[in-house]
Amino acid sequence: MVSNDRVPQSEFRYARRVQFAETDLAGVVHFSWYFRYLEEAEHAMWREAGLSIAPAGRELGFPRVSASIDFHAPLCFEDVFEVHVRVDAISKRSIRYAHTITRGETRIATGSMTAVCVERLPDMRAVDIPDTILAKLLKP
Amino acid sequence: MVSNDRVPQSEFRYARRVQFAETDLAGVVHFSWYFRYLEEAEHAMWREAGLSIAPAGRELGFPRVSASIDFHAPLCFEDVFEVHVRVDAISKRSIRYAHTITRGETRIATGSMTAVCVERLPDMRAVDIPDTILAKLLKP
Amino acid sequence: MVSNDRVPQSEFRYARRVQFAETDLAGVVHFSWYFRYLEEAEHAMWREAGLSIAPAGRELGFPRVSASIDFHAPLCFEDVFEVHVRVDAISKRSIRYAHTITRGETRIATGSMTAVCVERLPDMRAVDIPDTILAKLLKP
Amino acid sequence: MVSNDRVPQSEFRYARRVQFAETDLAGVVHFSWYFRYLEEAEHAMWREAGLSIAPAGRELGFPRVSASIDFHAPLCFEDVFEVHVRVDAISKRSIRYAHTITRGETRIATGSMTAVCVERLPDMRAVDIPDTILAKLLKP
Numbered sequence: 046m047v048s049n050d051r052v053p054q055s056e057f058r059y060a061r062r063v064q065f066a067e068t069d070l071a072g073v074v075h076f077s078w079y080f081r082y083l084e085e086a087e088h089a090m091w092r093e094a095g096l097s098i099a100p101a102g103r104e105l106g107f108p109r110v111s112a113s114i115d116f117h118a119p120l121c122f123e124d125v126f127e128v129h130v131r132v133d134a135i136s137k138r139s140i141r142y143a144h145t146i147t148r149g150e151t152r153i154a155t156g157s158m159t160a161v162c163v164e165r166l167p168d169m170r171a172v173d174i175p176d177t178i179l180a181k182l183l184k185p
Numbered sequence: 186m187v188s189n190d191r192v193p194q195s196e197f198r199y200a201r202r203v204q205f206a207e208t209d210l211a212g213v214v215h216f217s218w219y220f221r222y223l224e225e226a227e228h229a230m231w232r233e234a235g236l237s238i239a240p241a242g243r244e245l246g247f248p249r250v251s252a253s254i255d256f257h258a259p260l261c262f263e264d265v266f267e268v269h270v271r272v273d274a275i276s277k278r279s280i281r282y283a284h285t286i287t288r289g290e291t292r293i294a295t296g297s298m299t300a301v302c303v304e305r306l307p308d309m310r311a312v313d314i315p316d317t318i319l320a321k322l323l324k325p
Numbered sequence: 326m327v328s329n330d331r332v333p334q335s336e337f338r339y340a341r342r343v344q345f346a347e348t349d350l351a352g353v354v355h356f357s358w359y360f361r362y363l364e365e366a367e368h369a370m371w372r373e374a375g376l377s378i379a380p381a382g383r384e385l386g387f388p389r390v391s392a393s394i395d396f397h398a399p400l401c402f403e404d405v406f407e408v409h410v411r412v413d414a415i416s417k418r419s420i421r422y423a424h425t426i427t428r429g430e431t432r433i434a435t436g437s438m439t440a441v442c443v444e445r446l447p448d449m450r451a452v453d454i455p456d457t458i459l460a461k462l463l464k465p
Numbered sequence: 466m467v468s469n470d471r472v473p474q475s476e477f478r479y480a481r482r483v484q485f486a487e488t489d490l491a492g493v494v495h496f497s498w499y500f501r502y503l504e505e506a507e508h509a510m511w512r513e514a515g516l517s518i519a520p521a522g523r524e525l526g527f528p529r530v531s532a533s534i535d536f537h538a539p540l541c542f543e544d545v546f547e548v549h550v551r552v553d554a555i556s557k558r559s560i561r562y563a564h565t566i567t568r569g570e571t572r573i574a575t576g577s578m579t580a581v582c583v584e585r586l587p588d589m590r591a592v593d594i595p596d597t598i599l600a601k602l603l604k605p
Contacts, residue, residue, distance in 0.1 A: 065508060065518065066217055066501050068210035070262055070379060071445060075206050076389045077364070080357045081486050088485060092543070099350060099485065099542055109356045113393030119449065122210055122519055123512070165351060169399065205368060205379065206361050210519060211585060216529045217504070220497045221346050228345060232403070239345065239402055239490060249496045253533030259589065262379050263372070305491060309539065346495050350488040350542055357486055402490055 055182055056131035057090035063124045073119035080112055083144045083156050086128035094181045107160040108169065110139070114156040124148055132183065138162050138171045140182075195322055196271035197230035203264045213259035220252055223284045223296050226268035234321040247300040248309065250279070254296040264288055272323065278302050278311045280322075335462055336411035337370035343404045353399035360392055363424045363436050366408035374461040387440040388449065390419070394436040404428050412463065418442050418451045420462075475602050476551035477510035483544045493539035500532055503564045503576050506548035514601040527580040528589065530559070534576040544568055552603065558582050558591045560602075 061082060069075040088098050098107055120126055126148040133143035144156040163169040201222060209215040228238050238247055260266055266288040273283035284296040303309040341362060349355040368378050378387055400406055406428040413423035424436040442454040481502060489495040508518050518527055540546055546568040553563035564576040582594040 064501070064505050065209060066215050066504065069205060070208040070210070070212045071386050071388065072210045073388070076392060077206055077357050077360045080360060081484070084357070084486065085484050088543075097543060101541070106351050108351065108353070108399065109396055111393070111395045112356060113391070115391045116389055119388065121521070123508075123517060204361070204365050206364065211526050211528065213528070216532060217497050217500045220500060221344070224346065224497070225344050228403075237403060241401070246491050248491065248493070248539065249536055251533070251535045252496060253531070255531045256529055259528065261381070263368075263377060345489060346497055348490040349485060350490070350492045352490045355486050 055090060055094065055184065056129065057086060057093055059086035059089045059128040059130065061085065061126060061128065063120050063122055063126070065122060068122050073121055076114075076116060079114050079116070079146065079154055079156070080158075082126075082128055082146065083112075083114070083130065083142070083158060086130040086144065087142055087158075090130055091182065094184065096178060096181050104165045105172070105175070106163050106165045106169070107140070108163060110159050110161050112156070112158040114154050116154050117152050118148075118154075120146075120148065120153055126153060133157065135174075135179075135183070137173050140174070195230060195234065195324065196269065197226060197233055199226035199229045199268045199270065201225065201266055201268065203260050203262055203266070205262055208262050213261055216254075216256060219254050219256070219286065219294055219296070220298075222266075222268050222286065223252075223254070223270065223282070223298060226270040226284065227282055227298075230270055231322065234324065236318060236321050244305045245312070245315070246303050246305045246309070247280070248303060250299050250301050252296070252298040254294050256294050257292050258288075258294075260286075260288065260293055266293060273297065275314075275319075275323070277313050280314070335370060335374065335464065336409065337366060337373055339366035339369045339408040339410065341365065341406055341408065343400050343402055343406070345402060348402050353401055356394075356396060359394050359396070359426065359434055359436065360438075362406075362408055362426065363392075363394070363410065363422070363438060366410040366424065367422055367438070370410055371462065374464065376458060376461050384445045385452070385455070386443050386445045386449070387420070388443060390439050390441050392436070392438040394434050396434050397432050398428075398434075400426075400428065400433055406433060413437065415454075415459075415463070417453050420454070475510060475514065475604065476549065477506060477513055479506035479509045479548040479550065481505065481546055481548065483540050483542055483546070485542055488542050493541055496534075496536060499534050499536070499566065499574055499576065500578075502546075502548050502566065503532075503534070503550065503562070503578060506550040506564065507562055507578070510550055511602065514604065516598060516601050524585045525592070525595070526583050526585045526589070527560070528583060529578055529580050532576070532578040534574050536574050537572050538568075538574075540566075540568065540573055546573060553577065555594075555599075555603070557593050560594070 067074050067078045129145045134141040139161045141159040146153040162174045207214050207218045269285045274281040279301040281299040286293040302314045347354050347358045409425045414421040419441045421439040426433040443449045487494050487498045549565045554561040559581045561579040566573040583589040
């Protein structure tokens with residue numbers, strides 16, 4: 046579904062600390078939080094490019110069509126970690142991101158998520174990603 | 186801010202089980218989740234009255250202006266508990282709820298939350314609660 | 326990593342309603358919540374089998390080593406949906422689950438998650454899944 | 466329950482940006498998140514004082530016995546805001562914090578939370594806050 050018809054350049058490193066509410070009774074970060082960490086990194090990459098994933102008043106959205114993570118080592122309370130996110134592939138209507146979470150030299154997790162550009166109302170119809178977005182997101 | 190100019194009748198009992206993601210590293214439910222439990226009970230009370238707090242397409246909302254909980258005993262993973270919610274006071278534009286969380290005979294928490302009726306766009310201006318809502322919510 | 330050396334029988338259907346706090350500004354359920362829905366269904370399947378994923382005092386845990394979802398259609402506030410979960414593959418130390426989320430006739434999402442059996446302390450070392458657990462979880 | 470028998474000095478300013486998963490279908494931050502913001506600020510204040518609220522291996526915990534917030538204005542996606550937290554009162558076994566959330570010149574919310582010092586196992590018995598913690602947290 047996602048082709049490689051452009052060569053994306055964008056990548057971003059996002060630093061974050063584990064918060065208390067993100068841990069579970071096993072004493073480590075609950076796995077569902079990693080998906081939020083990946084998303085936070087993506088949105089920070091958009092901001093770095095001068096963009097917002099959801100600017101006030103705009104009727105485009107970027108819902109996910111797939112998300113996956115492989116977990117290699119746990120994160121604990123107050124750990125400082127880094128999410129490296131890059132645009133892995135892009136097509137007219139979708140973007141695939143690849144992510145690596147690390148804590149120092151330790152590889153914590155690797156992820157992949159694909160989002161598609163849609164008109165939010167009334168029915169989330171897929172549309173082309175605006176060129177103005179691509180130009181900023183895929184800066185050489 | 187909330188007066189007692191009507192005598193509300195509504196109350197509701199909402200049963201719930203603690204899920205894994207709601208616990209934290211201390212081995213008990215994170216305190217922030219209790220506020221969601223209270224809200225779930227309120228929305229279930231609205232459904233029981235034939236209402237939705239956020240029906241598709243309606244431009245009214247009920248944001249909270251205050252929320253408080255006293256915590257008496259912890260909840261643990263897979264505990265089954267009950268939220269008793271009742272309309273504690275009501276005015277033209279706001280509703281105050283009172284809540285008690287229990288697990289069997291054990292009192293877990295007591296809460297209070299006040300929501301105000303607003304037009305969602307553009308500026309969350311307070312408006313009167315529609316009579317059609319009051320009639321259903323405060324059934325004798 | 327997960328082999329098919331046993332033929333698992335277990336499956337479970339878990340019904341759930343979307344709560345307000347699970348939605349985001351796009352008006353639909355945030356994608357991270359689907360992973361929690363899958364987990365809730367798994368843990369309910371364990372309870373149905375007379376088991377708990379985290380009984381008080383036990384030092385075994387089942388952290389995830391991978392999780393993935395494909396999203397087909399959005400869920401909205403107050404939607405009632407069903408998670409069908411089944412044990413898809415099992416090895417000495419790991420369990421792979423396959424999930425389908427549906428709302429009525431609409432396919433919402435399909436997922437897969439693999440958990441590994443570990444001793445929780447001190448270092449999350451992988452160990453064999455106890456036979457007592459397998460016997461209950463994979464009942465014919 | 467909390468007396469003013471010491472005059473606490475500690476306060477802290479914690480900056481934060483609203484993340485996408487923290488919003489709800491009303492387009493603003495869900496009220497339950499504000500409690501997590503307050504907690505994040507408290508834990509950051511502890512770190513600033515050279516402490517951790519939950520160091521690995523320690524059997525003391527600080528569960529909340531009460532939490533309350535008044536909400537004055539909404540927060541939106543990507544808003545940058547600040548939590549000002551200070552120790553408002555302290556007794557032998559408990560700490561009360563007072564919080565103000567602001568976005569620029571706009572007052573967003575004011576909160577109060579009280580935590581009690583307990584031994585985590587087996588029964589969360591209240592104990593005196595260690596002097597080593599007080600000395601760091603209440604530095605003149």
